[in-house]
Each structure stands twice: as structure tokens, then as C-alpha cells.
Amino acid sequence: MQENKEISALFTLIDDPDEDIFTTVSDRIVNYGRGIIPNLENLWENSPCEEVQERIEMIIHRLHYSDLMHDLTEWRDSAYHDLLFGALLVAKFQYPDLQTTPVILEIEKMRRNVWLELNSFLTPLEHANVISSIVYNYYNLKGVERSYSNPDDYFLHKVVQCKKGNSVSNGILYLILADLLDIPVKAINVPRQFVLAFFNSDYDPAIHRGNPKQYIQFYVDATNGQAFTQKDVENYLTRNNFESYPYYFKPMSNLQIIQMLIQELINCFNAPHVKYKKQELKDLCELLEH
Known part of the structure; x- marks a missing residue:
């Protein structure tokens, strides 16, 4: 995904010690959808802090989980449950x-x-x-x-x-x-x-x-x-x-x-x-x- 000013700003706040701020930041990132995952993976590779890496991993997991919920809902609502x-x-x-x-x-x-x-x-x-x-x-x-x-x-x-x-x-x-x-x-x-x-x-x-x-x-x-x-x-x-x-x-x-x-x-x-x-x-x- 093309990184814009908002994404860059959100990424700089991932390491904020305030949990409420991190929750707000992660919610905003998740709203971008799975297209932002390569950006997060690149950020993870360039983050020396283990705690920040763990936070990035959690955001990526949330993105995957959101996709899974969508796919499972479609499967549930389909005419034939393969x-x-x-x-x-x-x-x-x-x-x-x-x-x-x-x-x-x-x-x-x-x-x-x-x-x-x-x-x-x-x-x-x-x-x-x-x-x-x-x-x-x-x-x-x-x-x-x-x-x-x-x-x-x-x-x-x-x-x-x-x-x-x-x-x-x-x-x-x-x-x-x-x-x-x-x-x-x-x-x-x-x-x-x-x-x-x-x-x-x-x-x-x-x-x-x-x-x-x-x-x-x-x-x-x-x-x-x-x-x-x-x-x-x-x-x-x-x-x-x-x-x-x-x-x-x-x-x-x-x-x-x-x-x-x-x-x-x-x-x-x-x-x-x-x-x-x-x-x-x-x-x-x-x-x-x-």
C-alpha cells in the first residue's frame, strides 16, 4: 500500500506507552484493511524494539482475523456449507x-x-x-x-x-x-x-x-x-x-x-x-x- 502522511503518523505512534492511544492507533490501522500488511511487515523488520514488534504482530493478526470473520460469515450464509x-x-x-x-x-x-x-x-x-x-x-x-x-x-x-x-x-x-x-x-x-x-x-x-x-x-x-x-x-x-x-x-x-x-x-x-x-x-x- 502507498504510504501516506496519516499512515506514517500512525506508525510513529505504535510505540506509545499509553494503551488507550495504542488502541486508537491500531483501530485506525486495521481500518485500512489487509492491504496495509506489507507496510506493517516492513516496519516490523526495521524495528529493533521487541515490544514494538509484538504490537505490530498483534495488529497484523487483527487484520487477518477480520478477514477470517468476513469469510466465515459468507460461508455461514452460503446455500451449501462446503x-x-x-x-x-x-x-x-x-x-x-x-x-x-x-x-x-x-x-x-x-x-x-x-x-x-x-x-x-x-x-x-x-x-x-x-x-x-x-x-x-x-x-x-x-x-x-x-x-x-x-x-x-x-x-x-x-x-x-x-x-x-x-x-x-x-x-x-x-x-x-x-x-x-x-x-x-x-x-x-x-x-x-x-x-x-x-x-x-x-x-x-x-x-x-x-x-x-x-x-x-x-x-x-x-x-x-x-x-x-x-x-x-x-x-x-x-x-x-x-x-x-x-x-x-x-x-x-x-x-x-x-x-x-x-x-x-x-x-x-x-x-x-x-x-x-x-x-x-x-x-x-x-x-x-x-
């Missing part, structure tokens, strides 16, 4: 300069390799076995315990790059592939889990009433791609003192999945120096609820 696009938007919270094309191309390679092994004569369980064979064996996707020590475990591009994720991030990748292959797999609401369910091909929640459980053929653990049965789910619910409510078997929408992903990420930012990110993620989650 899961791949939604997951990549969440990744941009931590990696604002993420290049999405390589991720999309890699997922397309995975889809094609699975598609080459499929045919119309296979049963749904055989479809699941083909997906698991390609994704977890050929591509060597690994599952890690669902914890909050490493936010990277929740970001789709990191799962694709490092071939490692937890049940949520691996599950989102599985769902994206299944959707591209037109295979009826949905995430369901089993408590404390992220379970994938293979539904009957003609199942439509808007038409079919009653407990969705009766339209599920089997389940898949997205951590490792292993299939399991209705009895396994019922045993889990009983063991953990949960009633077997029909709601637990209702397919989650892509909007709900992205909300859940953000809610999981919120728990990854408890350290004092990143508490502001925790609040920002809460705001993003609230944005999706509107």
Missing part, C-alpha cells in the same frame, strides 16, 4: 497465509485413488474397507489421541501434510472424501466421540422419521478407519451411563461439524499469552450460531 472450505477457513485462524490449492490437490489425489478401487457391485462395508485401505494403509494416515496440547492436530492441512490427526480432523478428511465419492457417510452426535456412520443410501432426515439409528448400517472410527457395530455403540453408551437418545444418531450438518471443530480448538489456547485466541475462537463459534 466442509472442505469450512475446515480450511478454520486452519487460516492459525495459518493466515495458508495456500489452499496444494491441500485441495492432495485430497483430490486421495479421492482418485479410492475411486479407482470402487465399483457398483461393492457393499457399503466393502466401500468402507476400500477407503480405509487407501487412506490409512496406502497413505499411512495415523490417528493420535484427542487432546488439547497441539492445535495442529485439528487443522486439515496439517493432517494432509503430516498424515496424522485425531478423530475429529481425520473424520473431517474422511467425510470430505466420502462426499466427493457420493458415499452416504455422516458424523453423528455420540457424546465425547466423533463417530462416522454409514447410512442407507436412500436415507433423508427430512423425510424419514423416527430414530435415525434404524437407517445406519455400521460405524467407522475415524482415528484408524476400523468399522464397528451398533452393539459396540450401545455398549459404549451403557458403560458411560448415557441414555441411548435418538439425537445421538442424528447426522450432523457441516455447519455443526465446523462449530464442533472450533469448540475443540478453544481448549487448545489456555496459556496466558494466547488467551486472546481463545476468546477469538469463541467469537467465531458464536458467529456460526447466528
Whole structure:
């Protein structure tokens, strides 16, 4: 961006010790939009003061976050909530300069390799076995315990790059592939889990009433791609003192999945120096609820 007198004046005030002045200055800078980021990066490179550099980094983060809120609002309001696009938007919270094309191309390679092994004569369980064979064996996707020590475990591009994720991030990748292959797999609401369910091909929640459980053929653990049965789910619910409510078997929408992903990420930012990110993620989650 062409630097004018106002921008130059604002930059000279970034180091002002008065927090109110800095807040006003940073607000004015953010109003210029992301076009001012190269100017801020140049200022950062030429600032010997670490405190000033930290303030510049915070302003740049605010600019990226403002863009993310705009993009996520557009995604929320779109007619179709594309899961791949939604997951990549969440990744941009931590990696604002993420290049999405390589991720999309890699997922397309995975889809094609699975598609080459499929045919119309296979049963749904055989479809699941083909997906698991390609994704977890050929591509060597690994599952890690669902914890909050490493936010990277929740970001789709990191799962694709490092071939490692937890049940949520691996599950989102599985769902994206299944959707591209037109295979009826949905995430369901089993408590404390992220379970994938293979539904009957003609199942439509808007038409079919009653407990969705009766339209599920089997389940898949997205951590490792292993299939399991209705009895396994019922045993889990009983063991953990949960009633077997029909709601637990209702397919989650892509909007709900992205909300859940953000809610999981919120728990990854408890350290004092990143508490502001925790609040920002809460705001993003609230944005999706509107």
C-alpha cells in the first residue's frame, strides 16, 4: 500500500506507552484493511524494539482475523456449507497465509485413488474397507489421541501434510472424501466421540422419521478407519451411563461439524499469552450460531 502522511503518523505512534492511544492507533490501522500488511511487515523488520514488534504482530493478526470473520460469515450464509472450505477457513485462524490449492490437490489425489478401487457391485462395508485401505494403509494416515496440547492436530492441512490427526480432523478428511465419492457417510452426535456412520443410501432426515439409528448400517472410527457395530455403540453408551437418545444418531450438518471443530480448538489456547485466541475462537463459534 502507498504510504501516506496519516499512515506514517500512525506508525510513529505504535510505540506509545499509553494503551488507550495504542488502541486508537491500531483501530485506525486495521481500518485500512489487509492491504496495509506489507507496510506493517516492513516496519516490523526495521524495528529493533521487541515490544514494538509484538504490537505490530498483534495488529497484523487483527487484520487477518477480520478477514477470517468476513469469510466465515459468507460461508455461514452460503446455500451449501462446503466442509472442505469450512475446515480450511478454520486452519487460516492459525495459518493466515495458508495456500489452499496444494491441500485441495492432495485430497483430490486421495479421492482418485479410492475411486479407482470402487465399483457398483461393492457393499457399503466393502466401500468402507476400500477407503480405509487407501487412506490409512496406502497413505499411512495415523490417528493420535484427542487432546488439547497441539492445535495442529485439528487443522486439515496439517493432517494432509503430516498424515496424522485425531478423530475429529481425520473424520473431517474422511467425510470430505466420502462426499466427493457420493458415499452416504455422516458424523453423528455420540457424546465425547466423533463417530462416522454409514447410512442407507436412500436415507433423508427430512423425510424419514423416527430414530435415525434404524437407517445406519455400521460405524467407522475415524482415528484408524476400523468399522464397528451398533452393539459396540450401545455398549459404549451403557458403560458411560448415557441414555441411548435418538439425537445421538442424528447426522450432523457441516455447519455443526465446523462449530464442533472450533469448540475443540478453544481448549487448545489456555496459556496466558494466547488467551486472546481463545476468546477469538469463541467469537467465531458464536458467529456460526447466528
